[in-house]
Amino acid sequence: MGRQRLYVELIAHTPLPESVVAMGARLCYSGADIAALSETSQRNDQSVYLQKLIDMGHLSPVEHVSYTFGIEGVSRALLAQITRHRIASFSVQSQRYVTQTKGESDFPYVVPPAVLALGEEAAARYDEQMRQIAVWYDEWNEVLGLERKEDARFVLPNACETRLVVTMNARELLHFLQVRSCERAQWEIRRLAWAMLAQLLRVSPQLFSLAGPNCTQGACAEGKMSCGRALDIKARMDEMKALVAAHRDDSDFARVASDWATNGID
Numbered sequence: 207m208g209r210q211r212l213y214v215e216l217i218a219h220t221p222l223p224e225s226v227v228a229m230g231a232r233l234c235y236s237g238a239d240i241a242a243l244s245e246t247s248q249r250n251d252q253s254v255y256l257q258k259l260i261d262m263g264h265l266s267p268v269e270h271v272s273y274t275f276g277i278e279g280v281s282r283a284l285l286a287q288i289t290r291h292r293i294a295s296f297s298v299q300s301q302r303y304v305t306q307t308k309g310e311s312d313f314p315y316v317v318p319p320a321v322l323a324l325g326e327e328a329a330a331r332y333d334e335q336m337r338q339i340a341v342w343y344d345e346w347n348e349v350l351g352l353e354r355k356e357d358a359r360f361v362l363p364n365a366c367e368t369r370l371v372v373t374m375n376a377r378e379l380l381h382f383l384q385v386r387s388c389e390r391a392q393w394e395i396r397r398l399a400w401a402m403l404a405q406l407l408r409v410s411p412q413l414f415s416l417a418g419p420n421c422t423q424g425a426c427a428e429g430k431m432s433c434g435r436a437l438d439i440k441a442r443m444d445e446m447k448a449l450v451a452a453h454r455d456d457s458d459f460a461r462v463a464s465d466w467a468t469n470g471i472d
Contacts, residue, residue, distance in 0.1 A: 207307075207308070207310055207312060207313060207314040207315075207367075208312055208314065208315070208333065208336075209314075209315065209316075209317050209333070210278070210279040210314045210315065210316055210367045211279045211464070211465075211468055212277075212278075212279045212280060212394075212397050212398065212401065212464050212467065212468050213277070213278050213279045213460065213461065213464045214275055214276070214277045214278075214398060214401045214402055214405070214460065214463070214464055215275065215276045215277075215405075215460035216273060216274070216275055216402070216405040216406070216408075216409065216460065217274050217275065217276045217371075218273075218274040219271065219272065219273040219274065219409060219410070220270070220271035220272055220273075222248060223271035223273075223376065223409070223410050223413060224252050224256060224410055224412050224413055225244075225247040225248045225252060226247075226270050226271050227252075227256060227259070227267045227268055227270060227271055227376070227413065228247040228252040228255055228256060228267075229243050229244055229246075229247040230266075230267035230270045231255070231259050231264065231267040232246070232247065232255075234267075252412060253412045253415075256412045256413060257412070257415070260416060265377050265380075266377075268375070268376045268377040268380070268413065269375045269376065269377045269378075270375075271375065271376045271410075271413075272373055272374065272375045272376070273373065273374060273375075273376065273379060273406065274371060274372070274373040275371070275372050275373075275402060275405075276369075276370075276371050277369065277370050277371070277372065277398065278367070278368075278369040278370075279314075279316070279367060279464075280316065280367065280368060280369075280370075280394060280398065281315070281316040281364055281365055281366065281367060281368065281394060282362075282363075282364050282365075282366050282368050283316075283364040283365070283392075283394065284316075284368075284392075284394045284395055284398065285298065285368050285370065286364075287386075287392065287395050288370075288372065288395060288398075291374070291378065291381075291382050293374065293375070293377075293378040294372055294373060294374045294378060295372065295373040295374075296370055296371070296372050297370060297371040297372075298368060298369070298370045299368055299369040299370065301356075301359040301362065301366075301368075302355075302356040302359070303356075305347065305355070306340075306343065306359070306362060306366060307340050307343060307344055307347075311337060311340065312333075312336055312337045312340040313336070313339075313340050313343065313362065313366055313367070314366070314367035315336050315363070315365040315366055315367055316365050316367060316394070317329065317332060317333075317365070318393070318394075319393060319472035320472070323472070336363075336365065339361060339362065339363060342361045343358055343359070343361050343362060346358035346360075346361060376410070376413055376414075379402075379406065379414075379417070380414070380417055382399065383399055383402070383403050383406075383414075383417045383418055384417070384418065384419060384420065386398070386399035387399040387400055387403060387418050387419050388419040388420070388421075388428070388433075389419070389433035389435055389439065390428055390431060390433060393471060393472055396471050397467040397468055397471045398467070400442075400446065400466075400467040400470075400471060401463045401464045401466070401467035401468075403417055403418060403446065404446050404449060404450055404459075404463035404466065404467070405459065405460060405463050407446075407447065407450050408450050408454060408459060418443055419439055421436040421439050421440070422436075422439055422440050422443045442470065445470075446466070449462070449463070449466055
């Protein structure tokens, strides 16, 4: 197994998400019945109306739609971060029931880009450390037996790969993308956020047209903690939108977006 790379795929979402949001918002101000509102919201372009909602801060209708992502090639360190977003649902591969080495010489793990940047010798030393941990993990699995194999996982590092399915509504996604695509966020969850945003823009361009770090739409919210790279981040946003446009009909866009985020963010 060894080294793993990020892969995130948008596997499901509310049908006609932008029409659903527009319908919910119009209901608040209209005397029309549900059928009429539904027809209007599906027939007409909702981009101007949705932009008005977002500008007004009227975001409760945005909660009516949700998106589900399958994620793999990420570390347990990332898991600790993403589960802090409490308005979400998570299903995570269990280390209690899933043996990590599966008869192989090592377990799946994530290598930080800072380690890779040190060169082949440093990366090889990191790999060897992971293999040594795998040996210890297998030893404890053998000593503890099937009944207590859940305790063998205590020697596994944060680098150990995990896989998860996560569902968020669009309002929470806007918040998640705002804080996790910011340069102040840790590199791994930034990669994930940008790969998710690319896929969201592909299916719901109106809802997520303003998604991303604050600096791409206005002033940085970090104050003295700012990274000072607003122009670079805006250029990354333009690059991502060009990627979405160029691969709009690509059946493997999830891989395209994941690789783009992995190769461009450290």
